[in-house]
Amino acid sequence: MIVRTRAAPSPTGDPHIGTAYVALLNQVFARRHGGQFILRIEDTDVVRSTRASERMIIDALGWLGLDWDEGPDVGGAHGPYRQSERKDIYQAHARVLLDAGHAFYCFCSPERLDAVRAEQTARGENPRYDGHCRALDPDVARRRASGGEAHVIRMKVPAEGVCAFHDHLRGTIEIPFAQIDMQVLIKGDGFPTYHMAVVVDDHLMKITHILRGEEWINSVPKHVLLYQYFGWQPPVFCHLPLLRNPDRSKLSKRRNPTSINYYRRAGYLPQAVINYLGRMGWSMPDDREIFGRDEMIAAFDLDRISLGAPIFDLAKLNWLNGQYIRKLSPEEFMDEVQDWAFNRDRLASLVPLVQERTERFIDLVPQVDYLLGERRALAATDFTHPELSEAEAKKILQYVLWTFDAMATWERDLIYGAVQTIAKAMGHKIRDFLFPLFIAVSGRAVSLPLFDSMHLLGADLTRMRLRDALEVLGGVSKKQLKQLEKEFKALVDTPEGAE
RNA sequence: GUCCCCUUCGUCUAGAGGCCUAGGACACCGGGUUUUCAUCCCGGCGACAGGGGUUCGACUCCCCUAGGGGACGCCA
Numbered sequence: 091m092i093v094r095t096r097a098a099p100s101p102t103g104d105p106h107i108g109t110a111y112v113a114l115l116n117q118v119f120a121r122r123h124g125g126q127f128i129l130r131i132e133d134t135d136v137v138r139s140t141r142a143s144e145r146m147i148i149d150a151l152g153w154l155g156l157d158w159d160e161g162p163d164v165g166g167a168h169g170p171y172r173q174s175e176r177k178d179i180y181q182a183h184a185r186v187l188l189d190a191g192h193a194f195y196c197f198c199s200p201e202r203l204d205a206v207r208a209e210q211t212a213r214g215e216n217p218r219y220d221g222h223c224r225a226l227d228p229d230v231a232r233r234r235a236s237g238g239e240a241h242v243i244r245m246k247v248p249a250e251g252v253c254a255f256h257d258h259l260r261g262t263i264e265i266p267f268a269q270i271d272m273q274v275l276i277k278g279d280g281f282p283t284y285h286m287a288v289v290v291d292d293h294l295m296k297i298t299h300i301l302r303g304e305e306w307i308n309s310v311p312k313h314v315l316l317y318q319y320f321g322w323q324p325p326v327f328c329h330l331p332l333l334r335n336p337d338r339s340k341l342s343k344r345r346n347p348t349s350i351n352y353y354r355r356a357g358y359l360p361q362a363v364i365n366y367l368g369r370m371g372w373s374m375p376d377d378r379e380i381f382g383r384d385e386m387i388a389a390f391d392l393d394r395i396s397l398g399a400p401i402f403d404l405a406k407l408n409w410l411n412g413q414y415i416r417k418l419s420p421e422e423f424m425d426e427v428q429d430w431a432f433n434r435d436r437l438a439s440l441v442p443l444v445q446e447r448t449e450r451f452i453d454l455v456p457q458v459d460y461l462l463g464e465r466r467a468l469a470a471t472d473f474t475h476p477e478l479s480e481a482e483a484k485k486i487l488q489y490v491l492w493t494f495d496a497m498a499t500w501e502r503d504l505i506y507g508a509v510q511t512i513a514k515a516m517g518h519k520i521r522d523f524l525f526p527l528f529i530a531v532s533g534r535a536v537s538l539p540l541f542d543s544m545h546l547l548g549a550d551l552t553r554m555r556l557r558d559a560l561e562v563l564g565g566v567s568k569k570q571l572k573q574l575e576k577e578f579k580a581l582v583d584t585p586e587g588a589e
Numbered sequence: 590g591u592c593c594c595c596u597u598c599g600u601c602u603a604g605a606g607g608c609c610u611a612g613g614a615c616a617c618c619g620g621g622u623u624u625u626c627a628u629c630c631c632g633g634c635g636a637c638a639g640g641g642g643u644u645c646g647a648c649u650c651c652c653c654u655a656g657g658g659g660a661c662g663c664c665a
Contacts, residue, residue, distance in 0.1 A: 132665065200663075274662085274663050304659070305665095338657060369602075399658065406601060412628090
């Protein structure tokens with residue numbers, strides 16, 4: 091048997107460091123056994139998926155030195171590798187399940203489902219589909235569906251019993267079927283849900299081992315059931331520990347830089363990032379702390395994965411990165427610095443900002459210090475302003491931070507628009523409103539244009555500086571946070587000009 | 590709330606019944622080298638969540654409790 095693994099990112103935003111982590115382990119495991127590693131794009135959420143995000147993911151993984159034997163960019167014998175291009179395949183497979191009586195048409199409206207769930211929750215029950223359409227006559231249902239009536243296709247799930255399956259690292263796991271919902275397989279737009287697509291694709295693409303985050307453990311019964319319904323052999327399941335924030339919650343951009351782009355922009359070397367990821371939940375059989383991907387391949391053993399939840403902590407990554415940087419020859423060092431800060435693209439975005447503000451080249455570096463380097467350390471007094479109290483500055487920073495948290499695309503005009511909207515809603519002059527943001531981002535009340543700066547820095551770095559500024563101002567207590575959140579929601583929900 | 594997973598220094602981890610007086614790394618603290626700083630070297634601080642079993646012997650196996658996390662979407 092040839093080992094085949096895959097990474098299956100969803101192109102709905104920035105390339106996530108967790109994607110790189112899972113991809114690394116999948117690739118290393120496959121290579122260790124002389125197998126193949128596949129990249130598959132899970133873009134069945136048509137609304138949120140973008141080609142731009144897909145390109146960023148492929149680019150970011152490439153920067154890290156990860157590569158794949160088959161994928162949307164390199165092709166392969168089991169394509170297409172973009173799920174949005176496999177719609178017909180899922181439809182055909184859904185029909186098989188329908189015909190065999192393992193699935194059924196469902197005509198329930200989202201409104202009805204919401205109501206049902208609300209009732210169930212109120213009664214203290216598990217929110218679940220109530221089986222309303224399951225009893226429909228299959229022929230009648232099929233005619234309604236082909237007649238154009240809005241519908242989804244759901245899978246049938248046994249009412250009782252337990253689903254027992256094997257996890258390579260955890261042994262046997264048993265989950266009662268009572269916990270499993272009659273999952274939608276084909277959505278109203280004709281695209282499959284994750285659960286449908288993943289089973290069909292993993293089978294068709296001959297995936298032998300599924301290495302993925304442990305957030306998926308609870309949906310394995312759905313997958314096992316589908317494998318049974320299709321009469322297929324399920325692959326080996328191996329659920330990896332989830333990368334965590336310092337507070338042990340699942341790693342999230344709200345608390346941490348999660349974009350691979352951040353690490354690239356902040357001046358980490360890809361080898362260091364890979365090395366660090368390789369030490370999350372895994373260790374070399376000897377005492378080696380510093381090792382490359384090839385060394386990892388040579389020594390890799392799935393059983394050496396530990397299950398504790400590793401905190402993604404920048405301190406050790408920084409040390410590791412320093413190790414790699416010092417090992418560079420002066421020639422290599424020059425190349426790296428040049429590529430990092432002064433490559434043509436980067437320069438091209440900087441020049442329009444600085445050229446008109448420059449009389450002598452000696453003026454150049456002080457202008458861009460906060461863009462190329464760490465912003466200076468702040469003090470609370472930096473936020474003193476004639477028109478703006480400290481409390482208002484905090485509020486502004488927090489609101490803007492929340493707004494940025496919710497942004498999927500990081501473009502100058504979008505940033506500008508978003509900030510402008512809040513400023514208006516809060517009733518501040520844009521000039522005053524921007525002051526704390528200038529301080530937070532550049533460390534100065536006067537700097538290069540703010541939104542260009544933010545765009546250049548990237549979302550993660552910008553958010554990081556806003557968070558830091560908030561801390562400098564004494565932080566926000568849990569209680570304050572709740573109050574602010576309420577006010578913020580009210581502010582955002584207010585329709586334009588409704589005041 | 591229901592179900593599932595997890596639990597060794599602050600952090601990443603080694604440890605697969607006696608090799609453990611629990612090892613290493615980061616961080617932190619102290620000292621040395623260095624015109625400063627950093628690097629580098631030396632030293633220090635520091636953990637088996639708790640309680641029951643099993644065993645001649647438990648960090649290692651089992652059970653319970655506690656704590657943490659995850660899932661409960663026509664998102665993945």
